[in-house]
Amino acid sequence: MAEQQDSSQDRSEEPTEKRMRDAREEGQVPRSKELTTMLLLLVGSGTLFASAALIGGNIGSVMRFNFSLEREAAFDTSLMMHHLGVSLVESTTSLIPFFIAMMLVSLLSPLALGGWLLSGKAVMPKFSRMDPLKGLKRMFSAKSLIELIKSIAKVAVVATVSILVLLSKREDLLGIGKESIPQAIAHSLSVLGWSVMGMSASLILIALIDIPFQIWDHRKQLMMTKQEVKDEFKNTEGKPEVKSRIRQLQREMAESRMMADVPQADVVITNPTHFAIAIKYDATKADAPYVLAKGVEEVAFKIREVAEGNDVSIIESPTLARAIYFTTRIGQQIPAGLYVAVAQVLAYVFQLRRHREGVGETAPVQPDFPVPDDLQRDVDGQPVDTEE
Known part of the structure; x- marks a missing residue:
């Protein structure tokens, strides 16, 4: 009877501190995938742009090392592993700033919304998610509709910005073929960096819309009924007769x-x-x-x-x-x-x-x-x- 009353009541009460603390322990915190994606793309493209000359120079060195061979060396199979090892080291070294930047963003981006969370409950399997009826309900829920609209809007915005960026870089792309190999590589990476940065910047609008929505949706999920507030108070403070x-x-x-x-x-x-x-x-x-x-x-x-x-x-x-x-x-x-x-x-x-x-x-x-x-x-x- 009490459960029926609870289910029929509107969740009109703000979540208590205990409710929010318990939700966090279970791994339920507001998260924005759009924010993380935006930060990764922006920082990644910015790092590529800043290290374009370094990466271009290293790639040019790797190409010269592998294609400038004596005739005898080309038929010496024992040198293949040596060239492969040197090429891998040179290529990886040039990408170290990029890898470090991506790692830092991946570690620090959760601090922007929700904070770091170390919860074993978050990775535990939940058999309730295997219920097909609940799965269908989630598929056709208001949240799923909003996610669909958000995905369509994201594709439309990114596609529009991508076309505009490519049109603005048309002369640069055509001029790369007339440059030397080192210049062409550096120029290509520069154009790529600016292009990716422009496309990534288009996600700022999506993230600015998604962050408030995720905070609102998280708080809505934690809203409580009046009965739940009363029950929590009794469980926390104790029943009056017991306290007496x-x-x-x-x-x-x-x-x-x-x-x-x-x-x-x-x-x-x-x-x-x-x-x-x-x-x-x-x-x-x-x-x-x-x-x-x-x-x-x-x-x-x-x-x-x-x-x-x-x-x-x-x-x-x-x-x-x-x-x-x-x-x-x-x-x-x-x-x-x-x-x-x-x-x-x-x-x-x-x-x-x-x-x-x-x-x-x-x-x-x-x-x-x-x-x-x-x-x-x-x-x-x-x-x-x-x-x-």
Whole structure:
């Protein structure tokens, strides 16, 4: 049912980053064969034109070497391989700039559109392409029609430019027969280079039309339905109920670790019921008292319960409890403004313990722990206006 809904929906949504990344991994990137062909022909013809004199001179040397023979050498079959080897070396040497230029263009042309792509998925066989029905559908698709029109236009443009180039070089072609062999070879290559360059330049128009079309067609193929966008978001971000469960487990694990630290606290300061903060002072670990655990409501109740079960002193001071809760994170030292108040709490707890141990006849009286005005908070964490 879901698949039928998806197939009936219009692909109206822009492709997401993940969709484009997955398509690239599968080898699906915009490519323009016309751009690559144009660059190869332009650079190739330009290289031939620039090295016409070098190539002509080498070809002339090869011809003189092979046709200027002594009568005895012409009947010596052992020299045939020698002449062939020398001719191949000379001919190949003259074409090295051309080969290098073609190799560089072949390697760098993909950077102009789509970039380099190293994907094993792109060369894997796809049996879906062997489906004759899908093959017929591709043959009579709008893309195939555009490719046909583009091919006809390319042939027409190149043929027209070729005729114009040949007509413009008519006098040069007729004059080659009156030149010496080296001059004729160099002149022929020059005419050939200009001709091929002119014909190649005609492909610029085709490439300028093909590049935007390939980019548009590639993006069209990656367009998504609304359902596909929703499904991708769920798969990427996770279902809301799963994420909620993960957060719940994370909170439970954090609370479990926090409760394990409460027995090590020196004192637990409470609101007395809504807030609870476990404080520890260890000069070897920190310069000031720091928070081991804190919580509100049920978590506060658990902190007090663990503290009572481990003989940790519990002090009620609503103002100080809220001030520490809203200004200090777990594991963090208390603010400097609360040093005096927390020091008095620790001193009072120490005196209370000594009294319980039988040291001192009178029980210590709990003082008012001073909290600076700028650190006082209400139950919602908002600053308290002490001027009213």
